Amino acid sequence: MMKYLKEERLSDFLRLASTLRKVYVPVIDAGQRTSSYRLYESGLCEDSLAFSELLHTTRSAKDFFFPQTENLVEFRMSGKEITVLDPRRETEDFAIFGVRACDAKSFAILDSVYLADPVDTYYQNRRAHGLILTMMCTKPEETCFCGTFGIDPTEPGGDIAFYPIAQTPSNHPDGYALAAQTEKGAAFLAEVERLSGEACLGEAGLLEERDETPLEKAKEKTRETLKKLPLADVKPVGGGEGNLLSLFHSEKWASLSESCIGCGTCTFVCPTCQCYDIRDFDTGHGVRRFRCWDSCMYSDFTKMAHGNPRLTQLERFRQRFMHKLVYHPANHDGTYGCVGCGRCLSSCPVGMNIVKVMKALAAEVPSDAPNG
């Protein structure tokens, strides 16, 4: 048996959930061409389909845990007195709704960096208070290639997984199967159900118990679609130290990087890019030390006293892909630093991306390698 939430009750669910903690939902922005997470409030988006069917927000969900800018410490000066202010506050509990399997996996990748010793307490604080409500994909885009990295969008993970169920051939769901994935998720679900009981919403409870057959069918339908994706057969290349030197010295980087304009679009829409810079902001009466996302595509990335270790765009471009495909797996038990969400494919100004890089590099690694 599975827990089932009727489509028309989704807004009830979110309303009740948002009495327990802040709930963020993906919505299409006013201009209709970008999308972002917004705080759920009644009236935000009466047509719940708009956010249950939205595949990707323009920026990824990593922003919740690793915001683009974050103040680390502030120094206030008054005469010869310096006061050190710690801006850290315990984060309020919050939930993110509609997270896809790729983005959910990206949190694990960020964890492996930020929660490893020494723990990044800023990140840890946000992570500890976040609840992830995932959504199974039903209409992946042609830019999707999560399967390349072994991610299964029919098992999106998180704390509570939502599986859209459509009775009719249309892709609009009639409802959602819900499955708690963690204790935290189960406790939250129970709390929402308790609240719905108190509020006496409707004749039946918010969640019904139903037979699981339609859930299996829905998963199967998604699996069928995944097989048909244009990028379904893309194989990962790299995977650790083994091919490091041959890939690093590949002649392909020259032609691959030639089109790169050195902007940070791929880096900033990427759910797993995790590099940051620390800068001081002159407040006029002291210094606010903040960190902000950095991009290996930038000319001053990791610039040090001696200068810049990567002087050309070729070297910067290579760094990004070597990090995702070789260095990250080498340092993290073979896990790639890419989840195949496809954001960089649709947003790169010149149509260059990790898929093209992997395809070009495939020839550089021996064919008996696991990903040759």
Add this chain to the structure above:
Amino acid sequence: MQEGWMMEREEVSGVTDASDTTDGVRQKCVERALELLQDGLVTSVLGWRRGELPYDRTPAFFTDGEDLRANFLYDGFCGANLSKYLVKALAGGKEGRVLVFLKPCDTYSLNQLLTEHRIPREKVFAAAVPCHGTVDMDKAKALGTSGVTSVEDRGKTLRFWTLYDECPMEIQKKDALLERCLVCRRRRPVIFDEKIGPWDEEALLAEEKEAGERFATVAVLEQKTAEERFAFWREELSRCIRCNACRNVCPACTCEQCVFDNPASGVSAKASADRFEEQLYHIIRAFHVAGRCTDCGECSRVCPEKIPLHLLNRKLIKEMNELYGAYQAGAEVGSISPLTAYTMDDPEPSVVRERGKA
């Protein structure tokens, strides 16, 4: 899989009107490029490379004939303006002469770069290609074309085959064109060594006549109060992620080191640490390219957050036109922008120009 849909696409383009298909132009481009390479008149070819998806095209240098035949593409998805690539390539010591394919609007950028002495003319062989507008895939997506497996350009319409519908979805091309193409009255090139046809002058003229008024949106914004305008831009710019794509793609932004890339400049260049600085970045950029911006629209094309950045540039162009008379940057080599020319009868707009009281 990939082979499959590519073949399907090739077959599909064979069905379209043969008189002026993009594929016809593509063929001519490839043939001419091969000739020029063979004759040693050029050493490399700057064009658009076939991508992994039916619509993604990547700017690329070709030197190999087989590669050109197989992967060079020219069609309604070749939005990228290739002119700026010449700056880095030629300064970086690319040997010999480069054959570059330019859409008519891109030729204005080449002229402007020549005017600014950023490119040695003798190292460029410019081939102009006709353009009937380039597609904005985000607009096409917003119209419901998700899971695209194949695209067919049918002149006035576009057909998308998707994973989710058995029948192709047909949309009006004008509904999916980049904004710059909807107001394009520059369908004829201003500089070229060769034009690669067909060039139907009458048809191009008709298209130019149909084009919208490019200052219309600026005029609408001008009608707003200062507070409303500020709110509009604050909302738009609030989405900025400081990826610098607008700057890096801009053919007018060719400084060897941008002030915003200089850690010693004292501005928080990498992130929106302060909202005021965030907005300043775009304003400074607009002012810096004023008089040199050809209105090629690349800034808005590449913005991942779809901020209508071109409106800032157009506002300045409109202001200049009204104050100093119509001027089009890049219309010819060597022209002097009104902002760098001084005449005794120049108008003297005060620092704050009162609107609607003149």
